[in-house]
Amino acid sequence: MSDWSERRVRVGDDEITLLEAGSGKPLLVFHDELGPTSWQRWHGELAKTRRLIMPLIPGFKGERIGWIRSVRDLAAVYSHVLRQERLAPIDVLGFSLGGWIAAEMLAANPGQFGKAALVAPFGIKPSEGFIMDFFPMAAADYVKHSVADVEAVEGFATLYGPASPEQYENWEDARTECARLAWEPYMHNQSLEGLLRGVSDVPVLLFWGEKDAILPESAVQAYLRSISGSRVHIFKECGHRPEVEHPQEFLAALNRFFA
Amino acid sequence: MQIGYFVEQQYSPVPEEAIFKNGGFFGLPNEHFDPAVGAKLYHRYIGEYLEAERVGFDLMVLNEHHANPACMSNVISIEASILAYNSTKARIVMLGSPLPILKNPLRAAEELAMIDMISGGRLVPGIIRGAAWEQVASNTNPAFNRELFDEAHDFLIKAWTTPGPWRYEGKHFHYRFVNPWAKPLQKKPPIWIPGVISPETVIWAAEHGYPYVALATELQATAHMWNLYGETAQKAGYQVGPENFGYFQKLIVADSEEEAYELGKGHIYGGSFTPTRFGTLPGYNSKDAVRNYATKFYAAVSPKMTHQEDKEEQRKALLAHYDKLHASGHIITGTPKTVLPKLRKVLETLRPGILTIWGPEGPVPPEKTLRMMELMGKDVLPVLREFGKEFDLTDPFQKEPGTRPLPASGKWEPLVTAQAAA
Numbered sequence: 223m224s225d226w227s228e229r230r231v232r233v234g235d236d237e238i239t240l241l242e243a244g245s246g247k248p249l250l251v252f253h254d255e256l257g258p259t260s261w262q263r264w265h266g267e268l269a270k271t272r273r274l275i276m277p278l279i280p281g282f283k284g285e286r287i288g289w290i291r292s293v294r295d296l297a298a299v300y301s302h303v304l305r306q307e308r309l310a311p312i313d314v315l316g317f318s319l320g321g322w323i324a325a326e327m328l329a330a331n332p333g334q335f336g337k338a339a340l341v342a343p344f345g346i347k348p349s350e351g352f353i354m355d356f357f358p359m360a361a362a363d364y365v366k367h368s369v370a371d372v373e374a375v376e377g378f379a380t381l382y383g384p385a386s387p388e389q390y391e392n393w394e395d396a397r398t399e400c401a402r403l404a405w406e407p408y409m410h411n412q413s414l415e416g417l418l419r420g421v422s423d424v425p426v427l428l429f430w431g432e433k434d435a436i437l438p439e440s441a442v443q444a445y446l447r448s449i450s451g452s453r454v455h456i457f458k459e460c461g462h463r464p465e466v467e468h469p470q471e472f473l474a475a476l477n478r479f480f481a
Numbered sequence: 482m483q484i485g486y487f488v489e490q491q492y493s494p495v496p497e498e499a500i501f502k503n504g505g506f507f508g509l510p511n512e513h514f515d516p517a518v519g520a521k522l523y524h525r526y527i528g529e530y531l532e533a534e535r536v537g538f539d540l541m542v543l544n545e546h547h548a549n550p551a552c553m554s555n556v557i558s559i560e561a562s563i564l565a566y567n568s569t570k571a572r573i574v575m576l577g578s579p580l581p582i583l584k585n586p587l588r589a590a591e592e593l594a595m596i597d598m599i600s601g602g603r604l605v606p607g608i609i610r611g612a613a614w615e616q617v618a619s620n621t622n623p624a625f626n627r628e629l630f631d632e633a634h635d636f637l638i639k640a641w642t643t644p645g646p647w648r649y650e651g652k653h654f655h656y657r658f659v660n661p662w663a664k665p666l667q668k669k670p671p672i673w674i675p676g677v678i679s680p681e682t683v684i685w686a687a688e689h690g691y692p693y694v695a696l697a698t699e700l701q702a703t704a705h706m707w708n709l710y711g712e713t714a715q716k717a718g719y720q721v722g723p724e725n726f727g728y729f730q731k732l733i734v735a736d737s738e739e740e741a742y743e744l745g746k747g748h749i750y751g752g753s754f755t756p757t758r759f760g761t762l763p764g765y766n767s768k769d770a771v772r773n774y775a776t777k778f779y780a781a782v783s784p785k786m787t788h789q790e791d792k793e794e795q796r797k798a799l800l801a802h803y804d805k806l807h808a809s810g811h812i813i814t815g816t817p818k819t820v821l822p823k824l825r826k827v828l829e830t831l832r833p834g835i836l837t838i839w840g841p842e843g844p845v846p847p848e849k850t851l852r853m854m855e856l857m858g859k860d861v862l863p864v865l866r867e868f869g870k871e872f873d874l875t876d877p878f879q880k881e882p883g884t885r886p887l888p889a890s891g892k893w894e895p896l897v898t899a900q901a902a903a
Contacts, residue, residue: 402764405620
């Protein structure tokens with residue numbers, strides 16, 4: 223069950239889809255590399271007190287914006303949306319690829335954010351290990367790798383909705399757009415780490431599961447070194463998705479941070 | 482009709498069990514590759530191409546693959562160069578230069594021009610997008626594969642035809658100074674496009690008037706694609722003829738039926754090319770193709786996609802598959818006398834101006850391949866040429882593809898019917 227409503231906003235000559243739910247102080251949410259998940263418990267809890275605003279990456283489930291060639295381009299478009307909608311400064315929550323988008327926006331203009339929560343964010347090359355390459359594998363397999371224990375996650379089989387031809391097509395759209403944005407270098411930007419060193423006065427909290435098979439810990443450490451004053455919350459017995467693997471702990475930590 | 486010879490040039494000593502364990506050829510760890518063995522095999526395969534020329538084949542047909550033992554030809558232009566210098570009559574057909582994964586169309590323009598000059602104008606510089614997994618092996622973005630192919634193709638033609646120096650700023654390629662001091666000897670190098678009947682590629686080939694070469698695809702599906710090509714050709718203002726089409730036929734010829742049948746099993750050695758665990762690459766296929774797969778196949782097959790772990794069971798399944806391929810004519814085996822009627826049927830059905838014989842694959846002793854060549858030259862090729870005349874199979878060197886006028890009605894005439902192929 224989803225409480226999202228959909229709104230199209232014009233940016234220059236193009237349009238962006240915003241999914242919105244809840245009411246209260248706005249919270250910008252960036253989905254991961256496979257697109258928005260189905261309506262999860264954390265959505266419902268946050269939507270009680272926050273107006274969630276989640277842009278759908280152009281190309282995911284719809285018409286793409288052909289001139290966007292990088293995650294940094296995409297971040298610039300989203301900054302445009304914030305200016306246009308008069309949403310800045312706004313708190314942000316980004317997951318995986320979405321964490322990278324938030325980090326690019328943070329690096330370009332820290333003033334557009336109140337606080338930033340980045341969940342296992344891509345964007346920086348790990349000094350040890352690699353970000354799991356999800357292009358040469360089936361999307362369904364990648365989803366399995368994204369949690370520490372498939373059996374332990376309630377509703378795992380329908381995390382992105384029921385398995386169907388439509389879901390397959392959506393995932394292929396998402397993977398294709400991700401390839402356009404971040405095939406090489408894979409899921410990171412070599413200049414992001416340097417740019418983040420200039421960020422100050424924005425509280426940043428990272429989330430990372432100690433059994434994350436997708437993002438190595440060294441990438442999280444690099445974020446902590448780069449962003450002055452940033453902190454990390456580490457989840458035990460958890461993979462790449464603390465929000466569904468440990469929703470209570472995730473929500474408690476997030477609410478403390480945003481309070 | 483032009484008749485070609487082709488083999489994948491397999492690194493045959495690789496244990497089949499290792500291929501099964503890997504789930505297919507692509508990505509098999511190269512710990513199994515021994516350069517000393519590889520050196521001998523390269524000499525063998527190059528020698529076989531030269532022998533093909535000697536026994537009377539018109540074309541030495543080459544390809545390229547990476548990161549697997551199914552095809553040792555990693556750099557097609559190297560083999561083409563060697564053949565250009567060492568052969569005298571047969572055309573060298575590259576099927577083809579994988580333009581997206583080369584990532585440097587200026588270099589390709591120079592290499593192909595050099596080969597054409599060295600060969601005395603015998604090069605057929607076919608071009609390809611590169612199979613899906615070649616994108617991984619070369620780190621080429623599959624989501625831009627078609628864009629890369631289109632832009633590289635246009636650049637290639639311009640580099641051959643526009644006097645330099647000039648500057649180029651494209652989307653994917655950028656050159657400050659285009660001034661190749663190597664130009665093809667042929668005024669218009671004959672580009673051919675191979676494929677496994679992807680509609681997008683068939684349409685693209687027809688729009689450009691390039692012959693489309695179907696790689697051993699099922700006859701009826703191939704006939705449908707010939708018709709798609711013909712309809713597209715009509716829109717482009719020309720009538721198709723046999724010169725617009727090529728076909729690969731897997732064929733084993735030996736002194737006895739039984740021996741040929743056994744040798745033919747090399748074509749199923751190791752099973753599939755790509756292990757299923759790799760899934761599909763994002764953006765390599767068109768949106769329509771993805772939708773087609775999603776709606777027609779995904780729901781039915783995805784939950785059960787596994788590969789057989791047991792070696793004996795794998796082998797049994799492959800042999801059963803071989804018999805099906807044999808029964809359908811996908812692989813033809815026999816003596817010259819018994820294969821000729823079957824080849825005649827293929828030519829009569831598809832009416833291609835180019836027929837490429839796909840020779841022995843797998844762990845086939847070299848003397849068996851050479852014996853097949855001998856039988857081909859003596860007893861098969863002369864009769865095939867007669868069939869070519871009987872069915873009026875004009876080839877691209879007799880009639881330039883794309884120059885056949887449409888009938889006065891403006892409506893194209895089909896070359897084949899899908900019913901005939903059924």
